[in-house]
Amino acid sequence: MSKIHPTAIIEPGAELHDSVEVGAYTLIGPHVKIGAGTTVGPHCVIEGHTTIGRDNRIFQFNSVGAANQDKKYAGEPTTLVIGDRNTIREFCTLNVGTVQDRGETTIGNDNWIMAYCHVAHDVQIGNQVVMANNATLAGHVVVEDWATVGGLTGVLQRMRIGAHAMVGFQAHVAQDVPPFMTVDGNPLAVRAVNVVGLKRRDFSAERIGVIRQMHKLLYRSGHSLDEAKAAIEALRGSEGGVADGDIDVLLNFVTAAKYGIVR
Incomplete structure (x- = not known):
């Protein structure tokens, strides 16, 4: 417990590996599980039925596992599951799922989620995904492996972004983005193959x-x-x-x- 800052609050029932580091003034709720090697910065709130894997780096001022923003949500014990080796930068909001869908929001492994991103209820993010600053995923969105979502991009609920796709800066995603393609704009348009990626x-x-x-x-x-x-x-x-x-x-x-x- 020497890696837990004395001002942090770890509620009874939370399960943290002995190697987990928790910064000052962070609150971790009773249904949270955090795996080995993960670091949580100061002033974070990790709540809900949230499971976080190994070797993640969660920076300061994040809200992880909060109740979703669906008006139908009635406090059901839905979940957020985060895999291994993810980087989550400042001021991100990652919400639990809803019973109207799969009941779980999932973030895979080795993802790079930059500051001020939003991951709504029942979103499924694969592996090696990059979300640039202020990218916003509405409910039920699927982002497949190796996709990149540009800064200030909004993705409408239930849309899918295919593997190896690149969504450019400040795009409005209101239809599915096929794998391998580079898209941008509002209205969204395919520009080319994501050859660089x-x-x-x-x-x-x-x-x-x-x-x-x-x-x-x-x-x-x-x-x-x-x-x-x-x-x-x-x-x-x-x-x-x-x-x-x-x-x-x-x-x-x-x-x-x-x-x-x-x-």
Whole structure:
């Protein structure tokens, strides 16, 4: 307990690994669990049925696990689950889920969440996601692995941002953003393939080439959505099949879109 500042309040029932560090004037509620190596800065409130994994770094002035902002919420014991090795900068608000959905807000591993971000109820954030300052995710949003959400961006409830997508600064996301694409603006528009991000993740030139072809078929060919999907399906086996998994990722995402994709 030597790593707990004497002014911090750890309520009975909270479960903290012996290696957890807690800063001054932080409050941790009775249903909170925090794993080994996690540090919590001063002036934070971590409450609700919140589980936090290993080696996270939570900076000062964060609200983690608070009641969600859904008017239907009646205090049900819904949850917030945060994985390992996440960085959560100052003044973020991360809320628990609702019984109208899965009852759980989840944040995966190795995410970088910058200052003043909001993660609403039932949001699902994958792994290696970046949220820049003041990015706001409304309820039930899904952000897949390796996606980037630009600063001052607002994401409407129930929207999805696909894997490896890049959402530019101050965007208004009111439709699903397909994997691998770079989008920005209000109204939102697809600009190109997120080539810089893919190269940083060691995508080969051949894989990127096939992804460029998928982008062209979906956005530059004049095809209807069904025609574009059929043409993308026909790319299987090209370049020795190196991008067949990427074709699956894109087609599965587009097929599952309930509210349409940015197009």
